[in-house]
Amino acid sequence: MGDPDRWPGRTAGPPAALPARAGVGRGDLRRHRPGRLAQRRRRSALAALGPERTVRAEPGHVPAPAPRAGKEERMKFAKAHGLGNDFILVERGSCPAEAAPWARRLCDRxxxxGGDGVLVYLVQDGRVHMRLxxxxxxxxxxxxxxxRCLAAWAVSRGLVPPRHVVQTVPGPRPVAVEAVGGARYRVATDLGPAILASRDIPVRLDPPRDRVVDHPLEAGGETVRITATSLGNPHCAVxxxxxxxxxxxxxxxxxxxxHSFFPRKTxxxxxxxxxxxxIRVRFWxxxxxxxxxxxxxxxxxxxxxxxxxxADRNLRVVCDGGVxxxxxxxxGHVHQVGEVEVLFEGEWLADTSR
Structure with a gap:
């Protein structure tokens, strides 16, 4: 993992000014609305894979919550964001077997x-297990x-030390968490090796290639050239x-x-x-x-x-939400440093079955 004190970002200057159009909910961008969640009818892109089961606790590892006297136990959650990319954190014992409608309801703004996703977690043997x-x-x-959000929250609650490992579906991701004031934390992450081979990303190429650079695709009424990579999940750069x-x-x-070029979507x-x-990047x-x-x-x-x-091998990535x-x-492995903020904790009172 290396020494986080030597990772990028320790001497970086102020963030570059963002363009005037940068923001949330502008123009035609897709938003979560009641009963109209984005692509809610589509089949899960990863339903056939089921990789999250590799890090899921076996039955009995998470004890059933003790009910309150005369009341049903309420689900506890926390909310955190990294540069505006926001998540709801829920302990694994509160995640139902049919998780998709539950997650859609929690993420509805x-x-x-309201959130871009739900992080279902389990703290076990000094590690934080994560399902997204x-x-x-x-x-x-x-x-x-x-x-980074989950690591910072777990450290803030005293569940793990500042240096620990977040176990994800692609594998362990070592982190180092540093408090920077209030509820803000600076987190250094070892994201593992960059995956470049077409078979491993994966993309549909015959014959396979060691790298997928400037490959032409017809999409959205135009021809674009894409460069495909993976860090455990598929990515397409235009x-x-x-x-x-x-x-x-x-x-x-x-x-x-x-696009059909990406068998697991991208x-x-x-x-x-x-x-x-x-570099300046906007995301879908x-x-x-x-x-x-x-x-x-x-x-x-x-x-x-x-x-x-x-680009050089040490660089700043300017997003709509920050740097x-x-x-x-x-x-070597890809290392990343950035801030997150733990926003609040609460209890869910409503029915999540609808």
């Missing part, structure tokens, strides 16, 4: 807590911002001269997300490169839609820029 359920109810392998407006982001992002990054030490996330930031998306965009020879620092040493 009008009739729920997207806002549309589909399971996903990992979220870089989610890892390099553009300037950040796309909201309408193009929504149109092309949705078309690429569900996350989409629109990347512009103002300098070799900084699989199972969510537009997000203000993405942890693995930022790291994957950086990897794609490095693979294309456009993340990414480093990818030659032959």
């Amino acid at each position: 009008h009739e729920g807590v 359920i997207n806002a549309d109810g589909s399971d996903a392998e990992i979220s870089g911002n989610g890892v 390099f553009v001269d300037a950040p796309p407006d909201d309408a193009r982001l929504a149109r092309l992002g949705a078309a690429l997300e569900s 996350n989409v990054e629109f990347v512009s490169v103002p300098s070799r030490r900084e 996330e699989r199972g969510v839609g537009y997000t203000r930031a993405s942890g693995t998306g930022s790291a994957s965009a950086a990897v794609a820029a490095i693979v294309k020879g456009l 993340l620092e990414v480093e990818w040493p030659e032959g």
Whole structure:
């Protein structure tokens, strides 16, 4: 994992100014509305994989909650965000067997807590086990911002030390958490190796290739060239001269997300490169839609820029929500540093079955 004190971001200057159009809920961007959650009818992109079971506790590992006298036990939750990419944190014992409708209700921004996803966690043997359920109810392998949010919250509650491991579907992700004031934390994460081979991302290429760079695809009524990578979840980078407006982001992002080239669907990054030490990225996330930031998306965009020879191996990624620092040493793991904020904790009172 290396020494987090030597990871990127320790001496970074102030964040670059964001463009005037950067923000949430602008133009045609998809939002969560009551009864109209984004893509709620689509089949889970990962339903056939079931990888989250590899880190799920066996029956009996999570004791049943003790009921209150005369009252049904209420589900406790916490809310945190990384640069505006927000999550609801719920202990695994409160997650129902039919998790998709439950997660959709919690993520609803009008009739729920509101979030880009639910992080179902279990703290066991000094590790934090994480399952990510997207806002549309589909399971996903990992979220870089989610890892950092969960790590910071677990440290804030004294459940684990500042240096610990978050166990995700793709594998263990070591973290180092540093309090920076109030409920804000700076978290360094080892995101593991960058995956570049077409079979492993995966994408549909015959014959397979060691790298997928500037591959042409027809999507959203235009031809775009994509560079595909993975950090345990699939990503597709489209390099553009300037950040796309909201309408193009929504149109092309949705078309690429569900393109047949990606058997597990994909996350989409629109990347512009103002300098070799900084890239500007806007995101369309699989199972969510537009997000203000993405942890693995930022790291994957950086990897794609490095693979294309456009950026140095230590750089800043400017998102709509703020800045993340990414480093990818030659032959090494991808490291990322960024802030998160723990917002509040609460109890859910309503029925989640509808």
